[in-house]
Amino acid sequence: MSFAPLKNDLILRAARGEKVERPPMWIMRQAGRYLPEYNQYKGSSDFFDLCRDPEKASVITIQPIKHYPGLLDAAIIFSDILVVPQALGMTVEMKEGAGPHFPDPLRKPEEVDSKLNFNPDVSKELDWAFKAITLTRKKLDGEVPLLGFCGAPWTLLVYMIEGGGSKMYRFVREWIYKYPQESHRVLQLLTKTCIEFLALQVQAGAQMVQIFDSWAGELGPTEFKKFSLPYLLEIAEKLSLRLKELGLEPVPMTIFAKGAWYAVEDLCNSNYNTISLDWLHDPAQAVAQVAGRKVLQGNLDPGVMYGSKETITAKVEEMIKGFNGGKQNYIINFGHGTHPFMDPENIGWFLEECHRVGSL
Numbered sequence: 001m002s003f004a005p006l007k008n009d010l011i012l013r014a015a016r017g018e019k020v021e022r023p024p025m026w027i028m029r030q031a032g033r034y035l036p037e038y039n040q041y042k043g044s045s046d047f048f049d050l051c052r053d054p055e056k057a058s059v060i061t062i063q064p065i066k067h068y069p070g071l072l073d074a075a076i077i078f079s080d081i082l083v084v085p086q087a088l089g090m091t092v093e094m095k096e097g098a099g100p101h102f103p104d105p106l107r108k109p110e111e112v113d114s115k116l117n118f119n120p121d122v123s124k125e126l127d128w129a130f131k132a133i134t135l136t137r138k139k140l141d142g143e144v145p146l147l148g149f150c151g152a153p154w155t156l157l158v159y160m161i162e163g164g165g166s167k168m169y170r171f172v173r174e175w176i177y178k179y180p181q182e183s184h185r186v187l188q189l190l191t192k193t194c195i196e197f198l199a200l201q202v203q204a205g206a207q208m209v210q211i212f213d214s215w216a217g218e219l220g221p222t223e224f225k226k227f228s229l230p231y232l233l234e235i236a237e238k239l240s241l242r243l244k245e246l247g248l249e250p251v252p253m254t255i256f257a258k259g260a261w262y263a264v265e266d267l268c269n270s271n272y273n274t275i276s277l278d279w280l281h282d283p284a285q286a287v288a289q290v291a292g293r294k295v296l297q298g299n300l301d302p303g304v305m306y307g308s309k310e311t312i313t314a315k316v317e318e319m320i321k322g323f324n325g326g327k328q329n330y331i332i333n334f335g336h337g338t339h340p341f342m343d344p345e346n347i348g349w350f351l352e353e354c355h356r357v358g359s360l
């Protein structure tokens with residue numbers, strides 16, 4: 001597949017550990033409900049119908065790039081981590097204002113074989129995702145790189161068993177402590193599916209990928225090492241091999257294990273290029289610990305967007321200073337995604353200030 005040459009490859013250079021003129025930036029959930037143009041374009045459409053329509057997904061992916069001209073250094077394809085459980089045969093709905101909902105979650109180990117397809121044809125089940133990536137890459141015309149992504153096996157298992165967001169994670173805890181073997185069986189299926197999904201995203205045009213382990217922090221260090229880390233490591237290892245098999249160059253890989261502050265050392269010994277940090281990390285401490293072995297991404301508390309412009313400026317300065325001025329081994333991001341209530345103007349101010357402070 002041939003696409004226009006990149007006019008801005010800052011994030012790819014930073015992810016390879018090169019020195020850069022300023023730290024690149026993008027924001028988790030940069031496309032979404034805080035943008036009035038998203039709400040207008042979405043209207044009463046179903047969220048997953050938008051994802052599955054390559055034309056619509058590409059328009060939404062590019063909305064933040066247009067809203068903040070020259071400020072974002074990457075686009076991330078508009079989709080969701082829950083399209084993988086869908087590809088395995090589960091029904092997932094997005095309830096307006098209430099988040100994802102599985103009407104028929106996995107609750108008993110004996111349901112695994114009847115509810116999940118252990119031999120999914122990823123290229124067929126998720127073909128709309130690949131079409132959306134290729135179309136978006138064409139429309140971006142080299143302006144900024146396009147990121148692909150998937151959910152981490154552990155986080156996907158949480159959703160499939162809990163059936164949606166959760167406060168207590170009662171059912172998935174029952175699984176790992178009562179049915180560890182069956183949990184591992186599903187985690188293995190998810191891992192295999194994620195590797196193929198990411199490889200085919202790269203084949204379709206994704207130039208960098210991120211794995212979202214949003215609920216990693218629900219696991220303590222011992223359980224993280226059992227139920228999440230091995231699968232994260234396997235994805236990073238096997239994705240490169242699968243890309244080689246497909247005749248494709250490797251792409252930078254980012255891991256976001258939210259809440260798993262204890263995992264930094266293990267992730268330093270992985271094949272990931274970039275470790276995305278939430279705001280529970282002190283940047284300077286993380287920089288000292290990682291010592292140039294990996295690129296770090298993050299980590300502003302998204303809640304800073306509810307503060308004044310002066311506060312945003314002060315927090316940007318503190319963050320970039322913590323990451324050593326940001327001109328090497330650093331990608332600016334929030335520590336988690338945007339919220340629907342955020343003021344797009346404050347987010348614009350954040351980006352401008354990152355541009356200014358990062359260029360000093």
Ligand SMILES: Cc1c2[nH]c(c1CCC(=O)O)Cc1[nH]c(c(CCC(=O)O)c1C)Cc1[nH]c(c(CCC(=O)O)c1C)Cc1[nH]c(c(C)c1CCC(=O)O)C2
Binds near residue numbers: 030031047077082
């Ligand atoms: C856990 C998770 C999900 N989805 C995702 C994660 C991992 C990142 C994270 O931890 O936030 C990943 C995701 N979801 C979405 C993207 C698109 C790209 C981007 O970042 O701009 C990405 C990368 C769009 C979305 N995914 C969703 C929306 C809002 C849906 C709507 O328009 O109604 C968007 C724009 C829905 C979604 N999808 C999910 C939840 C919990 C929700 C509801 C959240 C809410 O109510 O805001 C599952």
